Amino acid sequence: MPRVPVIRVGNVLIASVQEDVNDREATDLQDELLQLLERTGAMGVILDVSLLQLIDSFLGRMLREIAVGARLLGAQTVVVGIQPAVAVTLVELGLELTGVRTALDSEKGLRLLHRLMTHTRAGNWSGNERSRKD
Amino acid sequence: MSASNDAMRASERQSRTIEEQRQTILELQTPVIQVWDGILALPIVGSVDTARSQEMNEALLQKIVDTGAEIVILDITGVPVIDTAVAKHLLETVSASRLLGADVLIVGLSARMAMTLVHLGLDLSGVLTRTTMAKGLQLAFARLGLEVVHRRGAASVSLATDDLEV
Numbered sequence: 348m349p350r351v352p353v354i355r356v357g358n359v360l361i362a363s364v365q366e367d368v369n370d371r372e373a374t375d376l377q378d379e380l381l382q383l384l385e386r387t388g389a390m391g392v393i394l395d396v397s398l399l400q401l402i403d404s405f406l407g408r409m410l411r412e413i414a415v416g417a418r419l420l421g422a423q424t425v426v427v428g429i430q431p432a433v434a435v436t437l438v439e440l441g442l443e444l445t446g447v448r449t450a451l452d453s454e455k456g457l458r459l460l461h462r463l464m465t466h467t468r469a470g471n472w473s474g475n476e477r478s479r480k481d
Numbered sequence: 482m483s484a485s486n487d488a489m490r491a492s493e494r495q496s497r498t499i500e501e502q503r504q505t506i507l508e509l510q511t512p513v514i515q516v517w518d519g520i521l522a523l524p525i526v527g528s529v530d531t532a533r534s535q536e537m538n539e540a541l542l543q544k545i546v547d548t549g550a551e552i553v554i555l556d557i558t559g560v561p562v563i564d565t566a567v568a569k570h571l572l573e574t575v576s577a578s579r580l581l582g583a584d585v586l587i588v589g590l591s592a593r594m595a596m597t598l599v600h601l602g603l604d605l606s607g608v609l610t611r612t613t614m615a616k617g618l619q620l621a622f623a624r625l626g627l628e629v630v631h632r633r634g635a636a637s638v639s640l641a642t643d644d645l646e647v
Contacts (some may be wrong), residue, residue: 361568416496431542434580444575445607450582451549459582 351376353383359460361453363395380413380462384420391460394415395453397428407442416449423463424448427456465467511537513544520621521550521583522614526559538577545581547587552621553578558589558615568603576606584624587612587615 352374354361360383362376380392394410396402402410410475414424425448429437437444450456493599511533514522541553554572575585588611588617590598599606611617622629 429580429582431539431546431577431581434537434542434577437580438573438576444580449580450545451551455549455551455582 348434352466353379355383356385356479357388358389358464359391359393359457360387360389361393361395361472364399366398366400368406368433370405373406377391377409377413379418380415381420382387384422387476388421388440390464391395393453393456393460394426395428395456396426397429397430397452398434400430402433402437402442404440407440407444411444418427423460423464425450425456425460427451443444507536511540513540515544515548516554516618517549517621517625517627519549519551519625520554520618521548521552522554522556522583524556525560527566528562529560529570531566531570534574538574541574542577542581545578545583550583552618552624553583553585554621555585555587556589556595556613556617557587558614560589563594563597565601565603568598568601568605574610586620588612588614606617615634627643 351362351364351368353376357383360380362380363375364373364376368376383389384392392413394413396410399406410426414426417424427450448459450459488540492527514524515524518637521541522542523537525537529537536609543552547554555574557571558602575587586609587605590610590612609620621630
């Protein structure tokens with residue numbers, strides 16, 4: 348039984364990372380998410396980290412790797428709920444999570460994800476998805 | 482005896498004044514303004530050092546959480562000189578806000594600042610910049626899908642005396 352539950356809603360996978368997640372569980376989550384993406388053909392991933400009081404370099408790298416891996420499987424990833432103090436620490440550590448999309452909470456994250464997914468479906472080949480307009 | 486007491490009292494008063502002024506400066510330096518639903522502005526006046534940038538960061542991030550803002554406009558019109566340290570602080574603010582899901586625009590760059598940044602080898606790539614707050618707001622509105630329209634005839638209404646002449 349995985350420690351980080353992954354919920355599937357429509358074509359979106361939602362994972363809520365628990366407060367005391369360790370490196371092993373984080374790697375398991377990575378594996379599970381990518382396998383689920385492959386199996387279900389989901390188009391989006393929401394990673395909720397609002398419970399985390401600290402994101403270390405390992406976890407930071409893992410978030411990035413999930414986003415990159417998901418992109419290779421044709422899915423978009425949004426990390427939601429980063430706490431202000433966590434954001435400051437991440438920047439001080441030099442882990443700006445470049446290439447990872449972020450949103451304030453899961454609601455905004457879902458909205459962003461839907462925008463991104465329609466973008467992907469419409470066949471945006473440029474790979475540059477900075478535009479917020481649909 | 483009394484002379485030394487006086488001196489002590491005077492120095493106490495002085496240190497209290499300095500403390501009060503420090504507090505005032507602290508309060509003055511980091512106002513985070515909500516200019517529109519979803520848009521925050523942070524006018525930075527004066528030089529930016531580490532302590533100050535940390536405080537600005539904290540205030541800004543908290544405000545982003547409180548208001549759910551999606552766009553932050555950093556106005557550096559009032560920053561006299563920009564060097565590597567200041568640029569680094571600004572970029573930290575940009576990165577931290579982004580982690581909370583807010584996009585950051587930097588406005589108020591002068592030609593001289595732009596030249597300095599280029600000479601320093603800091604092109605602020607990945608950060609949207611504009612010369613004035615007005616242009617920044619325009620961009621922010623466009624991002625949020627808002628539009629400002631000019632209504633003909635409405636311009637003659639005086640804002641100041643409207644309510645007073647009842």
